[in-house]
Amino acid sequence: METNQNVQVVPKKEARKDKGSKTACPDQGWAWVVATAACTINFIMAGLVRMSGILFVAFIEIFQVDRKSASMPFSVRSSAGNLFGPVVGILGQKYGVRKVIITGCVIGTISAATCFFAPNVMGITVLWGGINGLGSALTVTLPQVVIGQHFDKYRTTAAGMAYSGGCIGSFLFPVLLEYLLHNYGIQGTFLIISGILMHTIPAALILRKPQWLKSKIIRNPSTPKSTVTQSISKAEQDSIVKTNVYSVSE
16 A cells, blocks of 8 residues: 555545545546536537527617628637637646636626626627637636546546537527517626526536545655655556546545
8 A cells, every 4th residue: 555655545445435525436426416517507608609690680780780790799709719728728727627617607797797888889899709708718618627537437428418508508598589689688688698607607616626636645854756756656657556546645
Protein backbone atom coordinates (compact mmCIF):
# COMPACT_ATOMS: atom_id res chain seq x y z
CA MET A 1 0.00 0.00 0.00
CA GLU A 2 3.04 2.26 0.14
CA THR A 3 5.27 3.09 -2.78
CA ASN A 4 7.99 4.31 -0.36
CA GLN A 5 8.29 6.28 2.86
CA ASN A 6 7.30 9.54 1.17
CA VAL A 7 4.11 8.71 -0.70
CA GLN A 8 1.14 6.65 0.47
CA VAL A 9 -1.51 5.40 -1.95
CA VAL A 10 -4.95 4.15 -0.98
CA PRO A 11 -6.00 1.07 -2.99
CA LYS A 12 -8.99 1.24 -5.28
CA LYS A 13 -11.21 -0.82 -2.95
CA GLU A 14 -10.55 1.47 0.00
CA ALA A 15 -11.04 4.57 -2.12
CA ARG A 16 -14.52 3.42 -3.00
CA LYS A 17 -15.42 3.53 0.68
CA ASP A 18 -14.84 7.28 0.84
CA LYS A 19 -17.80 8.69 2.72
CA GLY A 20 -17.12 12.26 1.66
CA SER A 21 -18.32 11.76 -1.91
CA LYS A 22 -21.80 11.34 -3.27
CA THR A 23 -20.59 8.42 -5.33
CA ALA A 24 -17.40 6.50 -4.69
CA CYS A 25 -16.68 5.46 -8.26
CA PRO A 26 -17.73 6.37 -11.83
CA ASP A 27 -21.07 5.45 -13.41
CA GLN A 28 -22.97 5.36 -10.12
CA GLY A 29 -25.33 7.50 -8.06
CA TRP A 30 -24.39 11.15 -8.29
CA ALA A 31 -22.90 10.71 -11.76
CA TRP A 32 -26.39 10.32 -13.24
CA VAL A 33 -27.52 13.47 -11.46
CA VAL A 34 -24.64 15.25 -13.17
CA ALA A 35 -25.75 13.86 -16.54
CA THR A 36 -29.28 15.16 -15.89
CA ALA A 37 -27.90 18.60 -15.02
CA ALA A 38 -25.90 18.68 -18.26
CA CYS A 39 -29.06 17.64 -20.13
CA THR A 40 -30.94 20.55 -18.54
CA ILE A 41 -28.28 23.06 -19.55
CA ASN A 42 -28.26 21.81 -23.14
CA PHE A 43 -32.06 21.80 -23.19
CA ILE A 44 -32.18 25.52 -22.40
CA MET A 45 -29.15 26.73 -24.33
CA ALA A 46 -29.87 24.80 -27.54
CA GLY A 47 -33.51 25.83 -27.36
CA LEU A 48 -32.48 29.48 -27.32
CA VAL A 49 -30.38 29.00 -30.45
CA ARG A 50 -33.37 27.55 -32.32
CA MET A 51 -35.43 30.66 -31.54
CA SER A 52 -33.34 32.83 -33.86
CA GLY A 53 -35.64 32.46 -36.87
CA ILE A 54 -38.71 33.64 -34.95
CA LEU A 55 -36.82 36.51 -33.31
CA PHE A 56 -35.47 37.51 -36.73
CA VAL A 57 -39.00 38.08 -38.05
CA ALA A 58 -40.00 39.82 -34.82
CA PHE A 59 -37.09 42.27 -35.06
CA ILE A 60 -38.06 43.23 -38.62
CA GLU A 61 -41.67 43.86 -37.65
CA ILE A 62 -41.10 45.58 -34.30
CA PHE A 63 -38.01 47.69 -35.00
CA GLN A 64 -38.75 48.30 -38.70
CA VAL A 65 -35.27 47.35 -39.88
CA ASP A 66 -33.99 45.52 -42.93
CA ARG A 67 -33.04 41.86 -42.90
CA LYS A 68 -29.33 42.61 -42.64
CA SER A 69 -29.75 44.58 -39.42
CA ALA A 70 -32.22 42.07 -38.00
CA SER A 71 -29.75 39.21 -38.51
CA MET A 72 -26.84 40.95 -36.76
CA PRO A 73 -27.65 39.82 -33.18
CA PHE A 74 -27.67 36.16 -34.24
CA SER A 75 -24.52 36.43 -36.36
CA VAL A 76 -22.64 38.12 -33.51
CA ARG A 77 -23.93 35.60 -30.97
CA SER A 78 -22.86 32.64 -33.09
CA SER A 79 -19.45 34.17 -33.79
CA ALA A 80 -18.87 35.02 -30.12
CA GLY A 81 -19.79 31.51 -29.04
CA ASN A 82 -17.31 29.96 -31.48
CA LEU A 83 -14.47 32.46 -31.02
CA PHE A 84 -14.45 32.19 -27.25
CA GLY A 85 -14.34 28.39 -27.33
CA PRO A 86 -10.53 28.03 -27.03
CA VAL A 87 -10.46 30.66 -24.28
CA VAL A 88 -13.13 28.77 -22.36
CA GLY A 89 -10.97 25.65 -22.38
CA ILE A 90 -8.06 27.58 -20.89
CA LEU A 91 -10.29 29.15 -18.24
CA GLY A 92 -11.69 25.75 -17.35
CA GLN A 93 -8.20 24.39 -16.70
CA LYS A 94 -7.17 27.42 -14.67
CA TYR A 95 -10.26 28.12 -12.56
CA GLY A 96 -12.24 24.89 -12.71
CA VAL A 97 -15.08 23.73 -14.93
CA ARG A 98 -17.93 24.46 -12.54
CA LYS A 99 -16.84 28.05 -11.83
CA VAL A 100 -16.61 28.81 -15.54
CA ILE A 101 -20.03 27.31 -16.31
CA ILE A 102 -21.69 29.18 -13.43
CA THR A 103 -20.12 32.43 -14.62
CA GLY A 104 -21.50 31.81 -18.10
CA CYS A 105 -24.98 31.12 -16.71
CA VAL A 106 -24.95 34.36 -14.73
CA ILE A 107 -23.69 36.39 -17.70
CA GLY A 108 -26.33 34.87 -19.96
CA THR A 109 -29.12 35.59 -17.47
CA ILE A 110 -28.12 39.22 -16.92
CA SER A 111 -27.59 39.93 -20.62
CA ALA A 112 -31.03 38.55 -21.52
CA ALA A 113 -32.66 40.58 -18.75
CA THR A 114 -30.99 43.81 -19.88
CA CYS A 115 -32.38 43.28 -23.39
CA PHE A 116 -35.66 44.43 -21.78
CA PHE A 117 -34.21 47.96 -21.87
CA ALA A 118 -32.70 47.76 -25.39
CA PRO A 119 -34.21 50.55 -27.51
CA ASN A 120 -33.19 49.16 -30.91
CA VAL A 121 -31.53 46.31 -32.75
CA MET A 122 -28.07 47.71 -32.08
CA GLY A 123 -28.60 47.41 -28.34
CA ILE A 124 -29.86 43.85 -28.75
CA THR A 125 -26.82 43.07 -30.91
CA VAL A 126 -24.50 44.12 -28.10
CA LEU A 127 -26.45 42.51 -25.26
CA TRP A 128 -27.91 39.39 -26.87
CA GLY A 129 -25.32 38.94 -29.60
CA GLY A 130 -22.06 39.80 -27.85
CA ILE A 131 -22.55 39.40 -24.11
CA ASN A 132 -25.05 36.55 -24.23
CA GLY A 133 -22.88 34.84 -26.84
CA LEU A 134 -19.98 34.97 -24.39
CA GLY A 135 -22.18 33.52 -21.67
CA SER A 136 -23.31 30.78 -24.03
CA ALA A 137 -19.72 29.84 -24.84
CA LEU A 138 -18.84 29.63 -21.15
CA THR A 139 -21.92 27.51 -20.46
CA VAL A 140 -22.10 24.91 -23.23
CA THR A 141 -18.44 24.15 -23.92
CA LEU A 142 -17.43 22.38 -20.70
CA PRO A 143 -20.31 20.16 -19.47
CA GLN A 144 -18.99 17.32 -21.62
CA VAL A 145 -15.75 17.47 -19.65
CA VAL A 146 -17.67 16.83 -16.44
CA ILE A 147 -19.48 13.92 -18.09
CA GLY A 148 -16.11 12.39 -18.93
CA GLN A 149 -14.96 12.80 -15.34
CA HIS A 150 -18.02 11.08 -13.83
CA PHE A 151 -18.41 8.20 -16.28
CA ASP A 152 -16.26 5.38 -17.55
CA LYS A 153 -18.29 2.37 -18.68
CA TYR A 154 -21.45 4.36 -19.51
CA ARG A 155 -19.74 7.48 -20.80
CA THR A 156 -21.31 7.35 -24.25
CA THR A 157 -24.75 6.74 -22.77
CA ALA A 158 -24.37 9.71 -20.45
CA ALA A 159 -23.11 11.91 -23.28
CA GLY A 160 -26.11 10.95 -25.40
CA MET A 161 -28.40 11.73 -22.48
CA ALA A 162 -26.79 15.15 -22.05
CA TYR A 163 -27.07 16.06 -25.72
CA SER A 164 -30.65 14.82 -25.99
CA GLY A 165 -31.68 17.87 -23.98
CA GLY A 166 -30.70 20.07 -26.90
CA CYS A 167 -32.92 18.11 -29.28
CA ILE A 168 -35.93 18.42 -26.99
CA GLY A 169 -35.33 22.13 -26.47
CA SER A 170 -35.11 22.67 -30.21
CA PHE A 171 -38.71 21.46 -30.57
CA LEU A 172 -40.25 23.15 -27.55
CA PHE A 173 -38.66 26.61 -27.40
CA PRO A 174 -39.90 27.94 -30.77
CA VAL A 175 -43.47 27.11 -29.75
CA LEU A 176 -42.94 28.83 -26.41
CA LEU A 177 -41.42 31.88 -28.09
CA GLU A 178 -44.41 32.34 -30.39
CA TYR A 179 -46.69 32.35 -27.35
CA LEU A 180 -44.50 34.81 -25.45
CA LEU A 181 -44.21 37.27 -28.34
CA HIS A 182 -47.95 37.21 -28.89
CA ASN A 183 -48.81 37.82 -25.24
CA TYR A 184 -45.90 39.80 -23.77
CA GLY A 185 -44.14 41.54 -26.66
CA ILE A 186 -40.42 41.55 -27.35
CA GLN A 187 -39.42 43.17 -24.05
CA GLY A 188 -41.47 40.84 -21.88
CA THR A 189 -40.19 37.90 -23.90
CA PHE A 190 -36.57 38.73 -23.15
CA LEU A 191 -37.40 39.14 -19.48
CA ILE A 192 -39.00 35.70 -19.35
CA ILE A 193 -36.08 34.23 -21.30
CA SER A 194 -33.75 35.57 -18.62
CA GLY A 195 -35.84 33.77 -16.01
CA ILE A 196 -35.56 30.55 -18.00
CA LEU A 197 -31.80 31.03 -18.31
CA MET A 198 -31.57 31.46 -14.55
CA HIS A 199 -32.53 27.79 -14.20
CA THR A 200 -29.14 26.85 -15.64
CA ILE A 201 -27.43 28.21 -12.51
CA PRO A 202 -28.61 25.49 -10.08
CA ALA A 203 -27.91 22.90 -12.79
CA ALA A 204 -24.36 24.24 -13.09
CA LEU A 205 -23.88 24.02 -9.32
CA ILE A 206 -24.29 20.24 -9.60
CA LEU A 207 -21.39 19.91 -12.04
CA ARG A 208 -18.68 19.57 -9.40
CA LYS A 209 -15.47 17.63 -9.82
CA PRO A 210 -15.84 14.04 -8.57
CA GLN A 211 -14.18 13.16 -5.29
CA TRP A 212 -11.72 10.68 -6.78
CA LEU A 213 -10.14 13.45 -8.87
CA LYS A 214 -9.48 15.61 -5.81
CA SER A 215 -6.25 13.83 -4.97
CA LYS A 216 -3.88 15.18 -2.38
CA ILE A 217 -0.22 14.27 -2.14
CA ILE A 218 1.26 14.45 1.37
CA ARG A 219 5.02 14.43 1.69
CA ASN A 220 7.48 14.94 4.48
CA PRO A 221 8.55 18.60 4.82
CA SER A 222 12.18 17.54 4.52
CA THR A 223 11.55 15.61 1.29
CA PRO A 224 12.14 17.53 -1.97
CA LYS A 225 9.11 17.86 -4.20
CA SER A 226 11.00 16.26 -7.09
CA THR A 227 11.51 13.12 -4.98
CA VAL A 228 7.77 12.76 -4.43
CA THR A 229 7.15 13.21 -8.15
CA GLN A 230 9.67 10.50 -8.96
CA SER A 231 8.07 8.20 -6.39
CA ILE A 232 4.65 8.64 -7.95
CA SER A 233 6.03 7.95 -11.41
CA LYS A 234 7.67 4.76 -10.19
CA ALA A 235 4.42 3.65 -8.56
CA GLU A 236 2.60 4.14 -11.83
CA GLN A 237 5.21 2.14 -13.67
CA ASP A 238 4.85 -0.68 -11.13
CA SER A 239 1.07 -0.66 -11.67
CA ILE A 240 0.47 0.32 -8.05
CA VAL A 241 -1.12 3.54 -9.24
CA LYS A 242 -2.87 3.16 -12.59
CA THR A 243 -4.80 5.49 -14.85
CA ASN A 244 -7.98 5.40 -12.76
CA VAL A 245 -6.54 6.82 -9.53
CA TYR A 246 -9.42 7.30 -7.14
CA SER A 247 -7.80 8.92 -4.12
CA VAL A 248 -4.67 9.37 -2.12
CA SER A 249 -4.80 9.16 1.65
CA GLU A 250 -5.32 12.46 3.41
